[in-house]
Amino acid sequence: MPSVLIVDDELAIRDMVRMALEMDEFVCLEAGSAKDAHSIIVDDNPDVVLLDWMLPGGSGIDLLSRLRSEDLTREIPVIMLTARVAEEHIVRGLEKGADDYITKPFVPRELIARIRTLLRRSKPELNAERYQVGELVLDGTSHRVFAGSILIDLGPTEFRLLLFLMKHPERVYSRAQLLDHVWGANVYVEERTVDVHIRRLRKALQLPSTDYSKLVQTVRGAGYRFSPLGTGFS
Amino acid sequence: MPSVLIVDDELAIRDMVRMALEMDEFVCLEAGSAKDAHSIIVDDNPDVVLLDWMLPGGSGIDLLSRLRSEDLTREIPVIMLTARVAEEHIVRGLEKGADDYITKPFVPRELIARIRTLLRRSKPELNAERYQVGELVLDGTSHRVFAGSILIDLGPTEFRLLLFLMKHPERVYSRAQLLDHVWGANVYVEERTVDVHIRRLRKALQLPSTDYSKLVQTVRGAGYRFSPLGTGFS
């Protein structure tokens, strides 16, 4: 389970964020000052740091600089928390090496979505994998899908959809779940849209030679499932 | 049809929001004060609450706190309505446990999108368990039923019915109980309908090789029971 360090001088904010994150899928660490934060980072090596920009004495900036200057901590993803107004802070923060920022106030869900995105980026091994079922190959590194030697052309969304499905075969996902995992947790999209993209994906998987679309199965009343079972592939 | 409670002291605002929501999508309830709101919530259990933050006497905050502190209402999604300026209110609101916020003035379309997103989050996902009796396997994750290596095709209701029965074997359930547990507590359906679905389930469990339908047993005058005992399975 990924760990997140929350750096903010206000206890209330820390609590809120912790509440939101622990409900989901993260372990939380907390620090009320830049100094504490640095010790914890060195000690516990969290996967992501949430850093309030407005720490007393401008020490948030300093902490980021320091993290980026030391080999041990250079790679740790940092998300800035800033007030909405302070745009120049955002620019400065990104210059100093923050990986993302989020303006207060924010909805917990949005924060979670961004953390996930960062984790995905910083742990590429999770993403750049290669999945294969029969002759169907999805190569995360090259971002390509092959059926044997034939290149299958997919739109970005269809690619992500197939990636997600192939990553979790033999498992039904409701439209809501697919929206959360493939589209992202903070988007407002109709559930029926999933149907359409499933269709586009299937269409692309229908080759004159072989019909891979059977791998993407409808489970009436429940959602969709990727499964080689009973299709002749596997 | 999902119900939405609109809490705002200004009638004009309530009407506007209601208008936007009632376009054949949501049922609206209204409350002009925190007090009314609480009664309505307890009484009618709306699916989402739209809560104006600026209720007279700051009672919006109190209402949210109260909702979050009681078991009955803790899970109800709350969207805050706030004036654009009052950012610190948003932070406070999110701390107190609001699920989302939207600043006035807002576009109806956005409001609807957010409500829908919240709704799809709050609906429970399917049971992902696995039950096995003899060669008969029900896998909740993939939403499939096998008899040995043969796939059994069930409609959604038959699937839920079998899931429930396998979950509680050796126990008789009356038709009324089955309706409650499998169909849901507040649906009005004829009791005889259960018979029909039991029949459909049995039919599906009748394979040329093995007849699993004996597992679903009739208890005359009482209801039905799932039991491997004395059937040669188990």
Add this chain to the structure above:
DNA sequence: AAAAATTTTTACATTTTGATGACAAACTCG
């Protein structure tokens, strides 16, 4: 054995749900 009670089947109208094609808005890339 007839009647009554209860369950099983069948048949069918209605409702739900998913597939599909079309379209306009948003986005991308040269």
Add this chain to the structure above:
DNA sequence: CGAGTTTGTCATCAAAATGTAAAAATTTTT
């Protein structure tokens, strides 16, 4: 800037699932 993609939404069609009523079958009671 524009031509070509990609995306989300909608309207429509087809298929599947559902609930009900009623007939048939079974078991229990009288």
